[in-house]
Amino acid sequence: MPSGLLPCAHCDGSPLYIAGRLQAVVVCEECGISTPPIRMDSPGSDTAFATLTAIWNNRVEHRRADQEAISMTARRTLTSSDIPYFLNLIAANTSDWETVGPKFAAMAAALAQPGYVFKHVDPPETVVSQAERYQKLLKRAKVIYIDGAPMVRFEPVPALCAEIAEEALADKEWPLLDLHEFIGKAIDGVPDQWQP
Numbered sequence: 001m002p003s004g005l006l007p008c009a010h011c012d013g014s015p016l017y018i019a020g021r022l023q024a025v026v027v028c029e030e031c032g033i034s035t036p037p038i039r040m041d042s043p044g045s046d047t048a049f050a051t052l053t054a055i056w057n058n059r060v061e062h063r064r065a066d067q068e069a070i071s072m073t074a075r076r077t078l079t080s081s082d083i084p085y086f087l088n089l090i091a092a093n094t095s096d097w098e099t100v101g102p103k104f105a106a107m108a109a110a111l112a113q114p115g116y117v118f119k120h121v122d123p124p125e126t127v128v129s130q131a132e133r134y135q136k137l138l139k140r141a142k143v144i145y146i147d148g149a150p151m152v153r154f155e156p157v158p159a160l161c162a163e164i165a166e167e168a169l170a171d172k173e174w175p176l177l178d179l180h181e182f183i184g185k186a187i188d189g190v191p192d193q194w195q196p
Contacts, residue, residue: 006057008033011072015056017049020147024048026056037146070095071166074103077179078110086111133187140190161189 005015005026013030019040027034035055038048073082073089086107093100122130140155162185 004053004057017052019048020149022147024052025146026052037144070100070103074107078107080111083111129184133184136187136190136192157183157186157190159183159186159189162186 005017007013008015008028008030011028011031011033013028015026016029018025018027022040023037024040025034025037035052038051040048070089070093073086078086090104093104137154137157140157142153142155144151144153159182162182165185166182
């Protein structure tokens with residue numbers, strides 16, 4: 001992690017400082033959230049890094065292992081490489097153990113499973129619905145230029161409708177949608193005629 005940059009306030013991931021010839025940016029390696037690009041005054045100048053550090057570190061305190069952080073981790077496909085992060089999440093827990101205990105138990109069970117690759121072919125209905133979601137995402141895409149190189153950036157997708165769908169699962173043993181379902185429900189909630 002570059003000196004002076006705090007972990008991501010959104011997902012607690014590692015920040016990455018990227019400096020090109022014309023612009024610089026700080027981006028999270030985990031979730032991809034980034035600062036706006038800052039124009040470089042001169043190559044090798046520390047001014048852009050200092051400005052980006054001030055923008056990136058602009059928060060009151062580090063993200064605790066609250067309900068949202070636990071839910072976000074629970075949605076991911078966990079592998080053995082996530083064990084240190086999972087243990088830190090348990091250590092930093094500030095939520096009610098009776099509430100989050102089943103989530104931790106389910107995550108621990110997923111981490112204990114042997115890894116395997118399963119080839120799955122989706123039915124035509126799923127492929128069509130995913131194509132519709134893809135088209136919605138394309139409408140939210142913009143081409144931006146960083147150091148003259150084109151980059152595709154997607155406008156954020158509000159996920160309130162997906163969180164509301166999760167609330168309906170509160171009485172289930174695993175009260176969370178998986179990542180694909182969660183993202184799919186969020187994209188489904190975007191109006192077809194969305195305009196930036």
